[in-house]
Amino acid sequence: MKNKLLIFIIFCLIAMPTVGIANKNAATTATVKKEKENKRVANLTKPKKIKLSISARILFASKTTQKNKKSTSRLKKSEKELTGYLDYNDYKLIKSGSKTVKLKKSFKIRFSQGGSVKITPQSYENGRIRAKVVWHVPGKSAWSTTLNFKKGKRSIISGPKDKNGGMYLMSLEIN
Numbered sequence: 001m002k003n004k005l006l007i008f009i010i011f012c013l014i015a016m017p018t019v020g021i022a023n024k025n026a027a028t029t030a031t032v033k034k035e036k037e038n039k040r041v042a043n044l045t046k047p048k049k050i051k052l053s054i055s056a057r058i059l060f061a062s063k064t065t066q067k068n069k070k071s072t073s074r075l076k077k078s079e080k081e082l083t084g085y086l087d088y089n090d091y092k093l094i095k096s097g098s099k100t101v102k103l104k105k106s107f108k109i110r111f112s113q114g115g116s117v118k119i120t121p122q123s124y125e126n127g128r129i130r131a132k133v134v135w136h137v138p139g140k141s142a143w144s145t146t147l148n149f150k151k152g153k154r155s156i157i158s159g160p161k162d163k164n165g166g167m168y169l170m171s172l173e174i175n
Helices: 002-045 077-083
Strands: 051-062 090-102 107-111 115-125 128-136 143-150 155-161 167-174
Touching (some): 051 115, 128 155, 143 155
Antiparallel strands (some): 051 090, 107 115, 115 128, 128 143
16 A cells, blocks of 8 residues: 555656646747737738839919910820819929828928928828828918829829919829
């Protein structure tokens, strides 16, 4: 009987730490798996570092004395088509520029007499870009709006008017 009791005690002394180690290893393995899953989910929800190429052309539109004659020689074909919807005859290219920016970063174009326009892409989803456009024209308060653009399509955005009735326009394409 003593031998059986001694064997049982020895077995318990040997087996118990092993069971404890096995439980500890299982807990560690479960923790590691949970951490990996958390990292995977975090990577899925992390915003991607999207870069967008912005191409902008600042135009000034005015009404001329010559009836039914449009001055659009410096405009691109797509811009000429869009001017058909506006009641102006003379279109002058003031400034153009392009830049690649990340979401939430701005691209600013300065033009004559201290004016500027700033474009800030806010979001990009399903081929649509939401961007904030802020116009600063001397003698006028800042004009700001947020618009949706289709990626790769040129748009004409009207800006503020000047004191003589002309209007600033921006031809914008975001890719």
